Amino acid sequence: MNRALLARLNDLDRRWIFLAMGLSIAIPILLKLRFPEYPGPMARATFDAVEAVPEGSPVLISFDYDPASAAELQPMASALVHHCASRKLKMVFMALWPLGKQQADRTIESVLKQFHPGYDYGTDYVQLGYQSGNEGVIKLMATNVPEQYKTDAAGTATSTIPLLASVRDLSAFKLVASVSAGYPGAKEWVQYGNGPMPDAFSIVGGSTGVQVSQLLPYYPKQMEGMLVAVKGAAEYEMLVEEKYPIDKPDVIGQGRVRMGPQLVAHLLMIALIVLGNVAMIASRNRGGAR
Amino acid sequence: MLQRTVPIIILCASGAIMVLAYFVTAAVSWSETVNVWFNVLAAVAFVLGAGNLLKVNLEKISSQRPGWGYSAITLAAFFFMLVVGLFKVGAIPDSKYPGVRLAGNYETPASPYGWTYEYVFSPLTSTMFAMLAFYVASAAFRAFRAKNTESILLLATAFIILLAQTAAGMFLTGWIPEDSAFAFLRLDWMKVAITEHIQTAGMRAITIGIALGVAATSLRLILGVDKSYLPRGGGAA
């Protein structure tokens, strides 16, 4: 390799790399690059787990993330809520993260109220909101939901809400879905919710790319389905939309939109790793020759 | 006594109740009560965190340490959010109880608290984490070196996952029939094999190791063997 080029590579200002990364994401967004997705086994398992819940059954959806991870997780949450509503399941929303409640509110507004206006608060869905305590919240809910949630997010006593009237503990739910970005999240739902009563309900999880590795040991025995990062969201969106079509890609379809920049950015990452290694090998050879 | 013995008793008792509740049905209600206390304390911890932030920044401002102006901005932002949140400034009144001002909804973007969440907090925290994309790219160029078998394995796996997670995987190897003898050369096949078998096995072993460590540490704490949580130089019992 040319000595000057090698020296430039070794001393490359990292801001050039930043610029390349920025462009690799910005250009596909501006060009609206879209690619077909092919649902993998984990996304299919998640879809099947929701499909297996009998119509009208109560399900618990926990929003265990914040805006920092919403880019990856909001597409799954939106598709999941649309899927559950299309199957006429009763939904109870809650959050283990302080900012998760806002994400749940956003999903209720953009999915439930927009596409399923027949869903009534109190009988078809309830927003319980956030409670502090992390795994302590799950542990208490495993035996006593009303003790943990005395009121819903709006301050209404849960004892007066029809949907929660028969809910004593977590076994009242047929499915628990945790869309999670870390601690506390899907892992804790498996440990403290599913652990004491493994056959009472199914657990599915949506996870950020960073957290996936931690959840892999629980799939498929302790966690029936898992959505892996935005790729999982895109695959799940496809499956849901195929069976329950919706004509609003802004809401259900964000996962697929965000897969466009992934391709270019991933290729850039590979190119950067290769380039770094070529520079290393060239430096080593030059050093050896000297 | 107060500084050492009482905390040990509290820890042992609360830990033992939580364990006992798994085995004795009668202890479930005790564990629920202790759990409620725990959850309330978790909420108080947020107040403690905010108090600590206040303390650190006020000290910085009063001693006019370098960059104290930023501490003032932090405190101004803190108090603004605190006041509009605690007093529900501009909250949308509850339709059933319009007379009870503090029952109003303060989290919609139509209220100052919700607006600040939507247009200040949310973009700031999202962008802060999004910055990591740039640093991952920089680290990939500077630190990912194929120096030995282990690093080659790591890099090769990363390449497969990076390609298979996008349309590139199907573009490069999607033409290989799924039911052929060479299906294992498909990138999507390799990705599933890596994540569901090799990566799962690796993480499962790590999980088992962590579980043993957690169980041992928990036992040491509950049995009073580990006292590292007690304040240093807290005096004799």
Place this chain on the structure above:
Amino acid sequence: MNAGSGISPRKPSLTLLWISLAALGASLLVLRSAFAAQADPTGEATRSLWTTVGIWSAALLTLGILSFLFRDNPFYKVCESILIGVSAAYWMVNAFWTSLVPNLFAKLAPSLVRDSMLPSLTESPTPSADFALACVPLLLGIMLLCRLLPSGGWIASWPIAMVIGVTAGLKLVSAIESDFMAQIGATIQPLIASDAGGGFAFWPTIGAWVGVIGVLSVLTYFFFSVEHKGAVGKTARLGIWFLMITFGGAFGLTVMGRITLLAQRFEFLFRDWMGIS
């Protein structure tokens, strides 16, 4: 000159302080009046104005954080300071309204809470017992806040001991149940897999073997009580290879996550702020 903060310590800080306080005061007043105007049913325009102001604010703050990529600068520092202040207050307010009010204050002073904060709160059949039980976390909470005191911080060791005790009690059982027993159960699988028709399934069999060998070899690597020599050494080395593949996979997925976050911020800037649909 203070290299760390990006601005000089005294005078510029003071100027920055006054500008920020003035800006915050003004924005507080404007916000107050703007939201008061929303009571008016014809306040649609005001709402729209505040949405526009919000989008501009979000865009400028986004660019402020991104400006750090070029170099550390006061604009970034201001954004960072705002984030710290706002997030601490957000969590505190959230904890107050969602946990402390319904789970603590509602038991200590139910009438007051019902009249002023939670009008739909139902009456407890056992108010005295609730009050007595709520006094414990109240006391422990106050003790926890004593950690802020210059002296007497040891008082906080009581509630901290309770938090550690409950966590240890919860984790002890869950770790053994979900992360130890269940993981061993998931590892012990038939090593000869069969397909739906009862015939020999080649790849699932390989998968089962890989799973068992992987778990055992990585555990051998973690087992430091025996010297990693001979057969143990070779198994441990295989374990390292499994771990490297595990970390390689984790890296690939992490990259994906980070890129998605950035893509979302760019989507916001292009679509919501610049109007490029």
